[in-house]
Amino acid sequence: MSQFINFKTLKLKKTKNQYLSLPENSIFVSSPDILSPTFICTIEEIKTIFEEFILTQPRISSKFFDDQLNKFKCIQKTKYFKFPDLIDIEFIKIKDDVSSIAIYSRSIYGYYDFNVNKNRVKLWLDFLCKKLPTG
Secondary structure: OOOOOOOOOOOOOOOOOEEEEEEOOOOOOOOOOEEEOOEOOOHHHHHHHHHHHHOOOOOEEEEEEEOOOOEEEEEEEOOOOOOEEEEEEEEEEEEOOEEEEEEEEEEOOOOOOOOHHHHHHHHHHHHHHHHOOEO
């Protein structure tokens, strides 16, 4: 579980139980479901805010941070059925004081997820937008 994905070469599955957020104007193999905002902050600031936030999220286990790679990975179980979902994140430095984030949330089981992954990614991005200035 601790192996991190490579967002640049990530190829999405054909299922509807995944959601991908990527920074604008970046080169990736897959097209995102939503564009990640650009934050006016250092990569360390976005990582700190995110780490504080993730501690407040329910049903999260198996958290892995890699400060060298600027990556995070975890499992979050769904609210009612407790199905495990995998979430990979990469904090991306655009300039010294400009950062963004890539998020890939997907279900392990099934074909549909009733928008659980979409709602999770949007919630996490909304939180960061409330805490950090965007540009």
